[in-house]
Amino acid sequence: MKKIVVALVGLVAFYHAHVVADNFDYDAFVKAYYQAQVATQQPDATKExxxxxxxxxxxxxxxxHFPNAPDDSREPDGKALMRKGMSRYLGVHTEYKAELISYEVGYNAVVIKHKFAARGKRADGSEFSYAKTALDVLELxxxxxxxMRRYSK
Incomplete structure (x- = not known):
């Protein structure tokens, strides 16, 4: 009897996960995620x-994120590590432009193709600029x- 209950609970959980995935609004997710990502790169980006x-x-x-983060291993404190790393770069851009070129979605996956260009100043006062086209592959x-994996040239 115990095995039947465990099997039924597992089946309900499996079914619920599939229903949630089938009803997930990928388009809204991609647009909101991308806008949030771009906001972190703006000259006036905040901790919020x-x-x-x-x-x-x-x-x-x-x-x-090649070449700086070549390992995609999930870490218990992965978000905290992202917060720490990204906090160092908040507000360093003096200019930032981004364009969403296209995106594709699949079951629990999103591929975003975008381009971006930035200018800014490093902590030592030196200036930098770059322009890239990137392909971000997100597993949800x-x-x-x-x-997340970023491939860019």
Missing amino acids: DLEYYLSFLTEDVGNQ EAGKVAI
């Missing part, structure tokens, strides 16, 4: 902008980003 962006991530998010879990 960063926290809003982080709200899209699981606590144990894995982040692969319960409606949040669990693993």
